[in-house]
Amino acid sequence: MTLAVDPNATVTRAEVEDFLYHEADLLDQWKLDDWLGLLTEDASYFVPPNDKPDADHRFTLFTVADDIVRLRERIIRLKDPNCHAEFPPSRTRRMISNVRITGVEDGLIAVAANFAIFRHRRNEPVREFVGRYRYKLKRTDAGLKIAERRAILDAEELGRMGSVSFLL
Amino acid sequence: MTDLHNGNGGGNGPGNGSGNGRLVVEDLENLSFSVNRKVFVSDDVLEGEHRAIFDKCWVYVGHASEVKNPNDFRSRQVAGRPVIFCRDRAGTVRALINSCRHRGALVCREREGNARQFYCIYHGWSYNTDGSLKGIPGDDAYPPGFDKTKKGLVPVPRLEHYKDFYFANFDHNAPDLHRYLAGAKDYIDLVVDQSPSGRMEIISGVQEYDIKANWKLLVENSVDDYHLVTTHSTWLNYMRNSGVNITPAKGHMLPTKGFGKDLGNGHLTTDNPNYRGRPVAKWISVYGEEAKADIEAIRKELVERLGEARAARVADTNRNLCIFPNLVINDGSSVTVRNFFPVSPGHMRVTAWALGPVEETEAQRARRLHAFLTFYGPGGFATPDDVAALELAQQGFAAWREVPWSDLSRGMGNSQQQLATDEGHLRVFWRKWSQLMEARQ
Ligand code: FES
Ligand SMILES: [Fe+2]
Numbered sequence: 001m002t003l004a005v006d007p008n009a010t011v012t013r014a015e016v017e018d019f020l021y022h023e024a025d026l027l028d029q030w031k032l033d034d035w036l037g038l039l040t041e042d043a044s045y046f047v048p049p050n051d052k053p054d055a056d057h058r059f060t061l062f063t064v065a066d067d068i069v070r071l072r073e074r075i076i077r078l079k080d081p082n083c084h085a086e087f088p089p090s091r092t093r094r095m096i097s098n099v100r101i102t103g104v105e106d107g108l109i110a111v112a113a114n115f116a117i118f119r120h121r122r123n124e125p126v127r128e129f130v131g132r133y134r135y136k137l138k139r140t141d142a143g144l145k146i147a148e149r150r151a152i153l154d155a156e157e158l159g160r161m162g163s164v165s166f167l168l
Numbered sequence: 169m170t171d172l173h174n175g176n177g178g179g180n181g182p183g184n185g186s187g188n189g190r191l192v193v194e195d196l197e198n199l200s201f202s203v204n205r206k207v208f209v210s211d212d213v214l215e216g217e218h219r220a221i222f223d224k225c226w227v228y229v230g231h232a233s234e235v236k237n238p239n240d241f242r243s244r245q246v247a248g249r250p251v252i253f254c255r256d257r258a259g260t261v262r263a264l265i266n267s268c269r270h271r272g273a274l275v276c277r278e279r280e281g282n283a284r285q286f287y288c289i290y291h292g293w294s295y296n297t298d299g300s301l302k303g304i305p306g307d308d309a310y311p312p313g314f315d316k317t318k319k320g321l322v323p324v325p326r327l328e329h330y331k332d333f334y335f336a337n338f339d340h341n342a343p344d345l346h347r348y349l350a351g352a353k354d355y356i357d358l359v360v361d362q363s364p365s366g367r368m369e370i371i372s373g374v375q376e377y378d379i380k381a382n383w384k385l386l387v388e389n390s391v392d393d394y395h396l397v398t399t400h401s402t403w404l405n406y407m408r409n410s411g412v413n414i415t416p417a418k419g420h421m422l423p424t425k426g427f428g429k430d431l432g433n434g435h436l437t438t439d440n441p442n443y444r445g446r447p448v449a450k451w452i453s454v455y456g457e458e459a460k461a462d463i464e465a466i467r468k469e470l471v472e473r474l475g476e477a478r479a480a481r482v483a484d485t486n487r488n489l490c491i492f493p494n495l496v497i498n499d500g501s502s503v504t505v506r507n508f509f510p511v512s513p514g515h516m517r518v519t520a521w522a523l524g525p526v527e528e529t530e531a532q533r534a535r536r537l538h539a540f541l542t543f544y545g546p547g548g549f550a551t552p553d554d555v556a557a558l559e560l561a562q563q564g565f566a567a568w569r570e571v572p573w574s575d576l577s578r579g580m581g582n583s584q585q586q587l588a589t590d591e592g593h594l595r596v597f598w599r600k601w602s603q604l605m606e607a608r609q
Binding site (some may be wrong): 070 | 563
């Protein structure tokens with residue numbers, strides 16, 4: 001693993017955008033094992049509660065707060081036909097925009113982006129998940145990896161979105 | 169309620185046209201218990217529930233810990249009414265109807281906060297946090313008989329609490345809360361005893377989500393252990409992958425043999441020996457080796473304070489408690505308080521919180537929240553599949569005329585105590601529901 005002296009000098013927004021679009025494509029295609037390959041060995045994934053979007057998961061009840069162990073288990077679950085909420089898998093389509101590199105901290109590249117995810121299931125109206133991503137990306141020999149991923153929903157409550165049973 | 173019957177429509181439950189028009193039919197002779205699916209789809213039934221149940225029973229408003237300080241407030245819906253749950257300047261907990269006495273506007277629009285007054289943006293009437301009217305712009309224009317002391321925010325007709333759980337009743341003549349709660353109090357005690365000082369708190373972060381299903385299905389689902397193995401096999405796999413023993417006990421569906429209990433007045437609970445870990449205080453491998461000593465210390469405190477037997481009762485048993493009609497406290501992998509109200513017959517709105525002892529250290533709190541999310545909530549490993557099951561049931565009810573009856577006879581005729589995988593405790597809910605609905609004019 002090599003860290004650039006100044007990661008900003010070695011990563012461009014275009015590169016980050018390509019990475020996020022690729023990730024979105026894997027998730028929309030439910031290529032979940034390939035998606036796991038984008039993560040660092042200690043990655044985490046968060047969906048904060050709608051009423052406390054900027055809270056800390058150690059003190060606040062989140063919707064999702066996975067360390068890498070539970071995240072791997074989540075993928076096992078999502079691939080299982082007995083994951084009833086996602087079988088057959090929802091059809092999702094992710095629109096990602098407003099991608100920005102917002103800083104570098106401890107060798108991690110902080111990235112902000114907006115998302116709109118449309119989720120379709122049979123016998124259900126479309127459900128729209130709109131919000132912002134906050135990523136911490138790590139530059140490795142194998143390219144960019146996700147060290148932390150935070151999907152922060154804009155809605156005041158989940159309401160008609162119902163469950164967050166797929167990966168936001 | 170012991171009439172009916174004779175199945176013709178599919179031979180399952182009372183046939184079409186029988187049951188004397190009743191919606192819940194119990195036949196003790198032939199050992200059947202049937203619920204007419206009309207109760208899940210009918211606007212008339214829902215209207216009846218509003219009048220006979222939500223306007224008559226004690227409904228949950230909030231927990232004292234949500235309004236810790238004077239002038240703290242939370243605005244929320246209670247049985248369809250906008251309510252301000254607050255602590256007034258003098259420290260009294262109140263539940264005020266959030267509607268201006270002038271011409272109706274909400275006077276509190278924020279979800280939560282601390283405020284010295286509630287101010288109506290329409291014409292500027294303002295109210296103190298005890299509800300009393302504070303000021304009226306241009307009050308000289310009101311006639312001489314206009315009495316400002318009678319123009320405060322209206323409190324809910326009754327507000328009472330048991331161990332910091334506050335309930336409202338919209339019926340002035342309701343029996344007091346403690347009597348109403350009957351045997352449910354013992355199970356609330358078991359939850360509260362997890363705190364060394366007997367003080368639990370709602371943890372920040374709320375889960376508010378809709379389910380496209382009738383609200384009563386979540387009552388059933390919250391206490392139904394029959395569905396666990398099928399609906400939650402992916403959660404069980406996760407437990408097993410994490411080193412937890414989930415082998416069913418001999419002759420049982422689940423790793424431990426638990427019971428379903430009638431607590432009186434329509435309240436019910438499961439009462440299960442724990443296998444899935446408890447933050448207070450049963451270690452499982454998911455918590456990690458480093459948590460072992462800490463869990464032991466929590467356990468030790470319990471034993472010192474409560475004695476061996478009571479400590480074991482608190483720490484080694486789980487309960488999914490339903491307080492009639494719509495408050496669920498699940499004290500299992502973690503503690504969740506879950507309240508839900510109907511929006512329409514096929515649509516409910518759920519609010520869920522995490523509850524924990526106020527004394528918890530950072531590490532203990534983090535462990536509790538982690539344990540919560542392995543099972544509960546809209547992003548958990550189990551709740552989304554419950555939601556899926558309930559929504560499938562609701563979709564099936566579209567054919568309620570052709571398939572009118574749901575079967576809740578599981579465990580009937582069992583002379584032993586009802587198991588948590590039986591439906592005896594679900595029948596407790598339905599009997600009370602039926603009694604109240606039939607009593608209404
Ligand atoms: S409606 Fe509130 S001041 Fe007029
Ligand atoms: Fe369940």
